[in-house]
Amino acid sequence: MASSSDVTPSAGDTPEPTGDTESVSARRGRVRLRRAAVMAVPAAAVTAGLAILTAQGALGVQFAISGMPFTVTATELDGTGFAQFGGLDNMAEGSPNAGDTGGQVLVVTSVIKNATLTKLCQSVDLGGTNLLITAGGGGTKVSASDLTTDSTELSGDAAFDNIEIGNDASTLDKAGPKGRGPIGVFSQQADTVHIANLRQTNYATTAGVFKLPGLKMRFSESGC
Amino acid sequence: MAADRRRGFRSAFRHWRSGRPFWGGLLLALGGAEVLFTMKASLKVVLHVGMQGVAGYLLPVLMLLCGLLTLVNPAQRLFYSLLGVLASLGTWLTSNLGGFLVGLLLGCVGSCLVFGWLPDQEPRRARRRRRKEARAAQGSPLPPAPPAGEPA
Numbered sequence: 001m002a003s004s005s006d007v008t009p010s011a012g013d014t015p016e017p018t019g020d021t022e023s024v025s026a027r028r029g030r031v032r033l034r035r036a037a038v039m040a041v042p043a044a045a046v047t048a049g050l051a052i053l054t055a056q057g058a059l060g061v062q063f064a065i066s067g068m069p070f071t072v073t074a075t076e077l078d079g080t081g082f083a084q085f086g087g088l089d090n091m092a093e094g095s096p097n098a099g100d101t102g103g104q105v106l107v108v109t110s111v112i113k114n115a116t117l118t119k120l121c122q123s124v125d126l127g128g129t130n131l132l133i134t135a136g137g138g139g140t141k142v143s144a145s146d147l148t149t150d151s152t153e154l155s156g157d158a159a160f161d162n163i164e165i166g167n168d169a170s171t172l173d174k175a176g177p178k179g180r181g182p183i184g185v186f187s188q189q190a191d192t193v194h195i196a197n198l199r200q201t202n203y204a205t206t207a208g209v210f211k212l213p214g215l216k217m218r219f220s221e222s223g224c
Numbered sequence: 225m226a227a228d229r230r231r232g233f234r235s236a237f238r239h240w241r242s243g244r245p246f247w248g249g250l251l252l253a254l255g256g257a258e259v260l261f262t263m264k265a266s267l268k269v270v271l272h273v274g275m276q277g278v279a280g281y282l283l284p285v286l287m288l289l290c291g292l293l294t295l296v297n298p299a300q301r302l303f304y305s306l307l308g309v310l311a312s313l314g315t316w317l318t319s320n321l322g323g324f325l326v327g328l329l330l331g332c333v334g335s336c337l338v339f340g341w342l343p344d345q346e347p348r349r350a351r352r353r354r355r356k357e358a359r360a361a362q363g364s365p366l367p368p369a370p371p372a373g374e375p376a
Contacts, residue, residue, distance in 0.1 A: 028241075028242030028243075028344060029242060029243065029244070029245065029341055029342060029343040031341050032342050033340065035339065035340040035342065036336045036337060036339060036340025036341075037336075037340070038339070038340075039309060039336045039339040039340070040332075043312075043313065043332045043336060044332070047313065047332065050316045050317070051316075054316070054321075060317070061316070061317055061321055062277070062319065062320075063320055064265040064277060064319070065262060065264075065265070065320055066265040131324055133324075207265060207277055217321070217325065
C-alpha cells in the first residue's frame with residue numbers, strides 16, 4: 001500500500017520518461033519580445049547613428065575588400081604623396097578563379113598618402129546584381145588616408161608634380177612607410193597627383209580609412 | 225530503419241536546439257562569417273596597412289566566436305550577446321561598413337534574439353492567474369494571513 005502511494009505522485013512530478021516528444025515540444029526556450037527589444041532598440045539607434053555620422057563625413061570607415069574584382073570611379077582624384085609599383089598577387093591554392101593564369105595576377109599597387117575624391121563610385125559584381133556605393137556627390141569630397149589599391153586596370157587623365165620614374169620600389173619615400181615595394185621592382189613616385197575621370201579595376205585590395213560624406217549604398221543592375 | 229534513426233536524430237537535434245538560443249547564436253555566427261568573407265584581403269596587405277586593418281579581422285572573428293559559444297554554452301548568453309552586439313556595431317567602422325551592412329544586421333538581430341531568449345518557463349498569464357487564485361484562496365478564509373503556504 002505504502003509503496004503504491006509513493007509511486008503515483010513522483011510519476012506526476014517527472015513526466016519525462018513517458019511522453020518524451022510532448023514534453024520536448026512543451027519545454028523549449030523562447031525569445032521574449034520585450035526582452036529582445038531592450039537590446040534591439042539601442043542597437044538600432046546606434047546603427048542609424050553610425051550611418052548618419054558616416055554619411056556626414058564625420059566618421060571614417062575602413063575598407064578592405066578582396067577576392068572579387070571591383071570597380072572604382074571618381075570624376076576627380078587629388079592626392080599628396082603618391083607611389084606606384086608593380087606586384088604579383090597570389091590566389092589561394094586551387095582557387096577556381098585561377099583559370100590558366102597559374103593563380104597569379106600581375107597588379108599595379110598605387111599608394112596615396114592623403115587623397116580626396118569627387119563623386120566616388122564603387123561597385124562589386126555579385127553575379128547578376130551589383131552592389132553600388134556612392135559618396136562625395138555633394139559639396140564635401142570623400143577623403144582617404146593611406147589609400148592602397150592593387151589594380152589590373154587604371155585609366156584617367158593624370159598630372160603629377162615632381163615625378164620620379166624608375167626608382168627601385170624599396171627606396172620610395174614620398175608616400176610614407178606604406179608606399180614601399182619589394183626590392184628590385186620598377187616604381188615611380190610623385191609629390192602630388194591629380195587624376196580626372198579616374199577608373200580603376202581593382203583586383204585585390206583597397207584599404208585605408210575613408211570618410212564618405214553623402215554615403216549611399218544600393219543594389220543596381222549596372223555597375224559604375 | 226533509416227527513417228527511424230533519422231527521426232531519432234531530428235528529435236535529438238530539436239531537443240538540443242530547444243535548450244539554447246539556437247537561431248540567435250546561428251545568426252550572430254553567420255554575420256561574423258559574412259563580414260570575414262567580405263574582408264578576404266591577403267594578410268600581407270593587412271599587415272602593410274597596420275593596426276586598423278587587424279581590427280577589421282578581430283571584430284568579425286569575435287562575432288563568430290560569440291555566436292558559436294552561445295550555442296555551446298548558453299548559460300553565458302547575456303555576456304556573449306552584449307559582446308556580440310558591440311562587435312557587430314564596431315564592424316561598421318573597421319570592416320567594409322559591416323560587411324556592406326548585411327553582416328552587421330545579421331549580428332545585431334542575432335544578438336538581440338540571444339539577449340531576449342529565456343529558457344523554458346510557464347506562460348506568464350498562467351502564472352499570474354495561479355498567483356491570483358492562490359491569493360484569492362488565501363484571502364477569503366483568513367484575510368491578514370501572511371503568504372506562508374505560497375510556493376515562491
